[in-house]
Amino acid sequence: MKIGIVLTAYNVDDYISQCLRPWLELKKEYNLLISCNSGMFKDYHQLGFKEKNENTTSVLVNSKLDFLVTTNGENLLDEDYSRNLCLSFLNHNNCDIIWVVDGDEIYTKNEIENILDFIIKHPEHSSYSIDFKNYTFHYPYFTKDFRKPVIYRNNFNSGTSHFTFDTYIQYKDGTHIDSILKCYPIPKSISFINHFSWLESDSRTLEKIKYQNIRYAGEENSRCAKKIENSKLKFNTKFYNDRNIELPILYKESNIISYDFEIKYNRSEKRIYIDLILRNMDIEIIICDSNNINKRYSHFLSCNPNYKYFIDNDLLKEDSLNNICVQVIENNKTIHIEELILNLE
DSSP states (O other): OOOEEEOOOOOOOOTHHHHHHHHHHHHTTTEEEEHHHOOOOHHHHHOOOOOOHHHHHHHHHHTOOOOEOOOOOOOOOHHHHHHHHHHHHHHHTTTTTEEHHHHHTEOHHHHHHHHHHHHHTTTSSSSEEEEEEEOOOOOOEOOOOOOOEEEETTTTTEEEEEETTTTTTETTSSOBBSGGGGGGETTTTOOEEEEEEEETTTTTHHHHHHHHHHSSSTTTTEEESEETTTTTTEEEEEHHHHHHHOOEEEEEESSOOHHHOOEEEEEETTTTEEOOSSSOEEEEEEEEETTSEEEEEEEEEOOOOOOEEEEEGGGOTTTTTTTEEEEEEEEEEEEEEEESSOOOO
């Protein structure tokens, strides 16, 4: 099996070496072809941004990738065309799998190998989606619910044709992966990829906000989920209100994490949900202060995969509640610790 990587990497000096390392180390073993586009998108130039790609390009050139296209000056490409050049190279080389990667997404070798093992065991699907841990505002805070299509099989629908928007692909028979629901999800227990996407300290963030506000759909000032206000990066409440969805919760995880369930907080209901349960469990749910010292609430729960459960307690309705820590214990052993950041301000 030949695996083609479509890598988009522009102005990612802080991440590109770490991003590339596992792919290069696995290149021969897994027959990887790495096809990369690295240049400022045409829209960025039209917005008046200056090029900032010299160091990233240097790393890419020295990495001896299979295909690398860079642009500069007035000769720039848009996002979709850039990826399509890489896809064309991979299809010319008869790649069986197309895998889309950005330069600020950090996979580990184990994650790559486990994902490959998963798709080999599930060959009946044309495309697969992956969950990303979107680091937001300040590391190590992240949002959970970001999933996108990134892996496509070329033995379906006459083969991949071209990118239509972002990581969405159309096949040669006209089949269009235009919804995340059309992709088979790879479980978080296999991969939950670190994505350095929305950090206030990252020089790319302001440019990305302006770019999304001209590229994405929606009313003016409602196309990007983030905004800069008083030099601070914040959630764009108009974006969420216009779509009737809740403001995200930030999480800060520990090294003790179980993927047999998900802990979620509902802002409007002021409840914690235990959802996406994969097995029967008898557990104790403990809610502590954010420093995980003072226990504020405890409840024993028998969980069944066919249901989701919620905690509705006066503690969760306190107006002053900013951060809490949720601990889950099973058979006298802590199996999960996760901090929920309800308000960073």
